[in-house]
Amino acid sequence: MSEQFTIGDRVRVRRAYPPGHVRAPYFTRGKTGVVTAIAGHYRNPEDLAYGRYDGEILPLYRVRFEQADLWAEYQGGPKDSTIVDVYENWLEPEKGGGR
Amino acid sequence: MSSPDEHVHEHDHDHDHDHDRTCQPDIEDSPYSHYQVMAQALGEVLIDKGIITADELREQIEVQDSRSPAEGAKLIARAWTDPEFKAQFMADVNAAAESMGVPAGDIPIRAVENTAEVHNVIVCTLCSCYPRGLLGVPPDWYKSRAYRSRTVREPRAILAEFGTELPDDFEVRVHDSTADLRYIVLPMRPDGTDGMDEASLEALVSRDCMIGVSLPRRPKA
DSSP states (O other): OOOSOOTTOEEEEOOOOOSSOOOSOGGGTTOEEEEEEEEEEEEOHHHHTTTOTTSOEEEEEEEEEEHHHHOTTOOSOTTOEEEEEEEGGGEEEOTTOOO | OOOTTTOOOSSOSOSOOGGGGOOOOOGGGSOOOHHHHHHHHHHHHHHHTTSSOHHHHHHHHHHHHHOOHHHHHHHHHHHHHOHHHHHHHHHOHHHHHHHTTOOOOSSOEEEEEOOSSEEEEEEOSSSOOOOHHHHOSOOHHHHSHHHHHHHHHOHHHHHHHTTOOOOTTSEEEEEEOOSSOEEEEEOOOOTTOTTOOHHHHHTTOOHHHHHTSSOOOOOOO
16 A cells, blocks of 8 residues: 655644544644654545544654744753654645655 | 530630531432433433343443452553563554453543654543453543543643653653553553563553553562
8 A cells, every 4th residue: 555655754743623524633733743653554444433434544644843943932952852653644745755 | 524514615605616517428419410310321321221221221331330450550560571472462452451351341441652753642532431351440630621632732831730751752652542452551651670580560550641641560679
């Protein structure tokens, strides 16, 4: 199964706010991070939540965000980060990222 | 000892005896939440329709309740003492657990390793995803809105409230397990444990250090 992104790519979580069951955490929307791992391929949980068990199978990525990029007022250490598991349908290439 | 007939009381009898009736309420006397009602109803419907049996439902609850952080601690102690096992554990926790006879379940679990520069902590901001096969039922605080929102926003403040203070030049790495994977922290083996056997090491591995809000216990001097 092919993936749109690979380890090291800079990606941005779509700035979208659809209704219903959504698995991209709100605090990541519109934020840029780096793919640190491809975590497998899974059915879109946003389909599964509504009983659609034959929906698309999506690559799942681990995306590392710098804390300072997530929170403008971040007070912790300069290297602190949050890694979030994000499905491919929520990611778009950041300038120079993607394939 | 005084018999009831003697009825020797130091206090007078004018006050009423409400305190005699304060007791722990039976489960049925606490209000049912919406989700408790829904869960109960779903279980009954699945059983009525013959999709699962009452015994299967009961057994699943029993299995869930039987898991405990002792399972995770066994794996951590083995990873501390056996480099080959550690490599397997870092690559595939479920397979490593299986090889020790610990059933970790079907949901893939990944280990994240603490080092002299990186401290890992686990949260699920969207719900309460947790490596139940290895740690059992999550503590209530893990499911709280405060832990879920503050761990990504101010992880060092959360760690400090759990008594864990880290130097600024450490990288605190928060793992938000919002999807199909679960995470467990492989803590650093504490200093002063060189001669200890696996069983003694297991006793140092607390639930909280595998979530990452704490560090392993120090060995008794």
